[in-house]
Amino acid sequence: MDLWTLQLKDVTIRNPIFSSSIPEKSSSFSRKLCELEFRFLNRKVSASPYRSLVVRATSKKSNDDSSSPGDASQENKPSNGNKSGDSAAPKSFGLNTDWREFRANLFMKEQEEKAEAEGHESEPIGLKWAHPIPFPETGCVLVATEKLDGYRTFARTVVLLLRAGTRHPQEGPFGVVINRPLHKNIKHMKSTKTELATTFSECSLYFGGPLEASMFLLKTGDKTKIPGFEEVMPGLNFGTRNSLDEAAVLVKKGVLKPQEFRFFVGYAGWQLDQLREEIESDYWHVAACSSDLICGASSENLWEEILQLMGGQYSELSRKPKLDI
Structure with a gap:
């Protein structure tokens, strides 16, 4: 028989400036043939405290207790399984496959503990959530700070990052502004492309950014x-003009509905170092948020809503009047 060990260990960015002397907390659950160990380590990264999770599963023979979880020679070996007549077979433990939601729950849990320590009440996480993260990632949002109030293109905008980018000059980060509806439908564009003029004629149009290209969210x-289509996060994909014909076919087959699409005129893009410098210069707050928040019916107040959900100093910013620079 095999002995399976599932380790869940808290980790943060491996950088000396984020190191912590807080001792590691661990708890374990064990049975005759199964041991489940959870380890969580409290860390605070900049102004964005949250926990992340690494899952590692290892196995070893029940008659061999010499291996350790860190022994690479014992990892990733297939299990021989359990005999059908073995009533003591280990049960499987399911984990949420959306790691973003799992991280959000950990963050909210930490906020609850902080609120309780300060004598305040906290609300449980709902379908709409947002919290700060230290670095941009695919599917995150860039929330304009008051430093961009004087720049009409990006003032009080929320940019959904469709790709976090690489250092390749042609593969920088890019995304679309998601809170600038044009209050027009595609039919008002008088497009010569048949699918736009027919299948998607009633779909809403949004200003996506200053760079020339058309994209859509699905x-x-x-x-x-x-x-x-390329997945941005569970439940949300994006496509370009090149994938429009495929989208139309799926609509005609009944797989998708026209109202599940949102079209953007233009997009926003950066070089990798350029975006990092803008974030370090406090032009953008970086946040993770739920797809329910991004795909909500109303988007014009999204800037304020995300900042309020992020709480603390971010919530205060949402109530500040716009600066005329």
Whole structure:
């Protein structure tokens, strides 16, 4: 028989400036043939305290207690399984496959503990949530700070990062502004492209950014990944003009609905170092948020809503009057 060990260990960015002397807390659950160990380490990263999770599963023979979780020679070996007549077979422990939501729950849990320590009441996480993160990632949002109030293009905008980018000159970060509706439908564009003029004629148009290209977001909900589109986060995909014909076919087949699409005129893009410098210069707050928040019916107050959900200093910013620079 095999002995399985599942380790869940808290980690943060491996950088000396983020090191912590807080002792590691651990708890374990063990049975005859199964040991489940949880280890959480409280860390605070800049102004954005949260916890992240690494999952590692290892196995070893029940008659061999010499291996350790860190022994690479023992990892990733397939299990021989358990005999069908073995009533003591280990049970499986399910984990949420959306790691972003799992991280959000850990962050909110820490905020609850902080609120309780200060004698305040806290609200449980709902369908709409947002919290700060230290670095940009695919599917995060860039929330304009008051430093951009004087720049009409990006003042009080929320940019959904479709790709976090690489150091390759042609693969920098890019995304779309998601809180600037143009209050027009595609039919008002008088497009010569048949699918836009017919299948998607009633879809709303948004200003996506100053760079020239058209993109669309597709809310897929609980549907499995759809070929031909790139997933931004679970339940949300994006496509370009090149994938429009495929999208139209899926609509005609009844797989997708026109109202699940949101079209953008233009997009925002950076070089990798350029975006990092803008964040370090406090032009953007970086946050993770739920797809329900991004795909909400109303987007014009999204800037304020995200900042309020982020809490603390961010919530205060949402109430400040816009600066005329």
